[in-house]
Amino acid sequence: GMVRGVVVVKKDMSDIEASFKKHAYCFLVDPHGVIFLSSRDDMHLRSLWPLKQDTRQLLAASGQLGAGPFVPLLSHEAEDGRTVTFEREKLLVTRRSLGHDNWSVVLLNSTSHISAYRLFSIFTTFVFFSMTVVFFAVLYFSKDSAVMIASSERRYRSLVEGSPNCVALFNAEGICLTVNRSGVVLTGLQEKEIVGRPLDAVWHSRTSGGLEAVLRPVLQGSRYSYEPESARPDGRKVLWSAVLNPLAHASGRVSHFVGIFMDITERTAAEEELKSYHGQLEDLVKERTRELSESNERLQREMMERQHAEDARRDSEERFHSLFNLASDCIFLLDPSHPGGPVIVDVNLAAVTMHGYEREEMLGRPISFLNYPDDMKRLPDIMAGITTGEPVSFEIRHVRKDGTIVPLEVSARLISLGGKPYILGMDRDITMRKQAEDELQRHRENLEQLVEERTAELRTAVQLLTSEINFRKSAEETLKLSETKFRSLSQEFHTLLDAMSDELLLVAPDLTILWANKAFAARVGTDAAELSGRPCSAIWFDHAGKGNPDDALRSFSSGRPESIQISAADGRLLDIRAFPIKDDEGAVGSVIIVASDITEKATLQAEAMRAGHLASLGELSAGVAHEINNPITGIINYAQIIANMNPEGTHEHDIAKRIVREGDRIAGIVRSLLSFARERKEDKSVVQFPKIIMDSITLTETQIRKDHIHLRLTMPEDLPFVVVNPQQVQQVVLNIISNARYALNRRYPEADAEKVLDISGSEVVIDGARYVRMVFTDYGTGIPADAMEKVLNPFYSTKPVGEGTGLGLSISHGIITDHGGKLRIESREGLFTSVIIDLPAKESHGTQA
Missing domain, CATH: 3.30.450.20 (PAS domain)
Structure with missing residues (x-):
């Protein structure tokens, strides 16, 4: 495309560029004035004269000549024969067109010497003409003044001789009568070879008609200019710019004329050199014009596309600047x-x-x-x-x-x-915010002080208010007398109630809200004034998690204080207490509900209760283990004696062996029970993970069969050994099986073919290390997506209140982590739950402990 065209033009014009560089300022320009060839490298692809607006936009959009701006070298278009000013120098323009596409070659020559020659020529002509007139006037009026004539002639000759151009005097027949010294130097001839010879013998006219055509306008009294040529003795051709000025008598007849000849050989040679490249440049310009036409068509299309993009960009910039500044x-x-x-x-x-x-x-x-x-x-x-x-x-x-x-x-x-x-x-x-924060801090400090001062008064005020409401009819006159005091007290009362962190509600018998403090309004996300008249149940249930808050409203029917604990939607545990307010007849007119956040308190109580249970269970298990282990040891020993006393294969020997196995099973159950009650400090041993699984199933198989759960085991025999505390890992397995049984029973209360618990084992490599992986998958209720991140947190449970402590998975996760393993959970609500345990494998099999 565009780049290829430029390379071809530059290659084909290399010779022409060399010729251009002979001149100080020589350019090949297109019709718009863009320079494609130049005698100076720093002027390529610039504009010689100002571009039109549409041309400048087209070139800027195309990117062929850069993004602009296109600063012109000249202030106006170069015209042939005109003078221009460039780089503080006045230059003469020579412009020649190439073909019919308006491409042209522009040559700028210094006019300093031309102007000097012209001025001197004009001056010389004027002086010569003036002196001639004076000479002939003096000759006419003072024929006898020979001295004056000689003096005038000397002055005339000194002026003519000082001219840098050739100045010669001819008679009416065109014979040279005299020539100055510059004429002899410029023509290269002797004075005698010029004087006495016809004009065309020295300066040959290049137009038809010869000497007669040259003399005709001069003898008619007109100034005549033409460009003759001459030949120097060395053979070099000289071109002249000649001006012939007639000299007439008073009668008007021209008897002589003066010729002024200026050497224009160099200028003509430059013009001829440009003409010599005319044909070649025409072909190249035509080719370039064709390429440019194709490029212009593409540019027109691109320009339309870019115009749309530019409009969009301009709109975007205007919007950005508006947003930026506004x-x-x-x-x-x-x-x-x-x-x-x-x-x-x-x-x-x-x-x-x-x-x-x-x-x-x-x-x-x-x-x-x-x-x-x-x-x-x-x-x-x-x-x-x-x-x-x-x-x-x-x-x-x-x-x-x-x-x-x-x-x-x-x-x-x-x-x-x-x-x-x-x-x-x-x-x-944030000046205003900082001031508000400072003001808020001062108010907070004052409020805290006020709350401390009013807390004691609040209890008394609540009792007083309840009493006054119950006996308002009997105390109507007293109430009217203390209306002013009551209003002040009521205002303080509401202020203090709004300042409390506990949530307060006053509920009417129709279970609509009569009043709520700001703490309750903030929790439900609305203004306290907007809660008045709204149903209490709808608001409670919209923001409750687990538990029925309406249980607290039983005070309307029971007539006594009620209390209930519920879990809010944001995870907090609330203690809700309801206090009935009765009228004179003992009927409950309204109920005050107080909701306190006891999350932290409940958590601490649960931790303490769990610790107490574990301690109690430890003591109980230790006693049970002692009481059971002693007799079971005797049973096992007696059964072994019986087995030893009877040969193998006998009925007695078989029964004795069964008693030994069942006794060992009872001892194992006692040990498993003991592992739940207290942390045992046994050292870790090398075991097979599947054996721990099987021991755990032994403890739970009765419950699994009772729940009609289908147990599927996939245990490769070549699984690596692991180094663990068997009792602790068994505790983890039993907890996972218990959770799986709960989920399956929730989804399938009765026997079902889909009521399945899968337990599979495999060897995996994680980060280059070998692990034994056990996967427990039940197809029960699954875990909600919003609870997945919290199931491993202590005291978090998806089970209803009272059915779970929220400690099982947390403890299991801690045990596996302490063994250098990983426990993670995958689940989809309503489909399945998978608990994945990875324990580091022992590098080489040892003896099972």
Whole structure:
């Protein structure tokens, strides 16, 4: 396309470029004035004269000559024969067109010597003409004044002889009568070879008609200009620019004429040299014109596409600048590459207005000049955070131009514009917020003090208020007298109730809300005034997790205080207490409900209860183990004696062996029971994971059969050994089997073919290390997606209140982690739950302990 065309043109025109470089200023230009060849390399593909608006847009859109701007070398279009000023020098324009496509060759020659020659020629002609007139006038009027004639002739000759051009005097027949010294030098002839010879014998006319055609206008009294030629003795041809000026008598008859000849050989040679390339340039220009026409068609299409893109970009920029400058926050664009710290590249109007500087005063200066001196030491840490590429927020103080300090909240991040990193910072004036925070802190301190002072009064006030409500009819007159006091007390009462962290509700018999404090309104996400008249049950159930909050409203029917604990939707445990307010007749007119957050208290109680249970179970298990182990040891020993006394294969021997096995099983159950009650400090031993699985199934197979659960085991025989505490790992397995039984029974209360528990084992490699993996998969209720991240947390349970402590999976996870293993859970609600245990494999099989 475009690049190939340029290469071809440059290659084909290499000889012409060499010729161009012989001149100071020589150009090949297209019809628009764009330079395609130049005698100077720094002027290629520039415009010689100003481009039209549509041409400039077309070239800028194409990108062929760069993005512009196209600064012209000349102030107007170059015209042949005109003079122009370029680089503080006045130059003569010689312009020759090439073909019919308006391409042209432009040659700029210095006019300093031409102007001097012209001026001198005009001056010489004028002087010569004047002296001739004077000479003939003196001759006519003073024929006898020979001295004056001789003097005038000497002055005339000195002027003519001093001319740099050839000046000659001819008679009416065209015979040269005299010639100056410059004429002899320029023609290369002797004076005698010029004087006495006809004009065309020395200066040959190149037009038809010969000497007669030249003399005709001169003898008619007109000035005549033409370009003759002559030959020097050395054979070199000389071209002349000749001007013939007639000299007439008073009668008007021309008797003589003066010829002034200027050597234009060099200028003509340059023009001829340009003409010699005319044909070749025409062909090249035609080819280039064809290529440019094709390019222009493509450019027109691209220009339309780019125009649409430019319009879209311009609209986008206008929207951006509008948003940028209309933004209420201060926006800074910083250059982080400056060695002295980030430098301000751009700011919006809000930043200029807030800081009191002019925009020009801020641009180019480091952002640190606005920072409060005490905050300067934080800048390295702030810059380290920004350079990570993540958004950074911080507070800092700026100093306005008037010296006032303004606190700002800054959000900054690193962005890329044109491949270069910049910091975009948005500053928000937080003066009002800081003042509000200070004011809020003062009010908080006052409120805390007031709450402390009023807490004791609140209890008394609540009792008083309840009594006054119950006996309001009998105390109506007293109430009217103390109305002013009551209103003040009521206002204080509501203020104190709103300041309480506990949630308070006053509920009517129709179970609509009469009043609620701000703590309850904040939890349900609305204004306290909007709660009045709304159904209590709808609001409770919308924001309750587990438990029925309506149980607390039984105070309307029971007439006594009620209490219940529920789990809120946000995970908190609430203690809800209801206190009935009765009228004079003993009927409950309303109920005050107080909801307290006891999450932390319940957690501590559960931990203490769990610890107490474990301690009690430990003591019980130790006693049971002692009481059972002694007799079972005797039973096993007696059974073994019987077995030893009877030969193998006999009925007695078989029964004795069964008694030994069942006794061992009872001893194992006792040991397993003991492992739940207290932490045993046995050393770890080398065992096979499947054996722990089978021992655990032995303890639970009766329950599994009772629940009609299909147990599927997949255990390869060549699984590696593991080094573990068998009792602790068995505790984990039993907990997982218990959870699986619960989930399966919830989904399938009766026997079902899909009521399956899969237990499989395999060897895996994780991060280059060998592990033994056990996967327990039940197809029960599954775990909700929002609970997956919390099931391993202590005291978190998906089971109803009272059915689980939330400690099983947490303890199991801790045991597996202590053994260097991993426990993770995969589940889909309503489909399945898989518990995956990975324990490090022992490198070589040892003896099972």
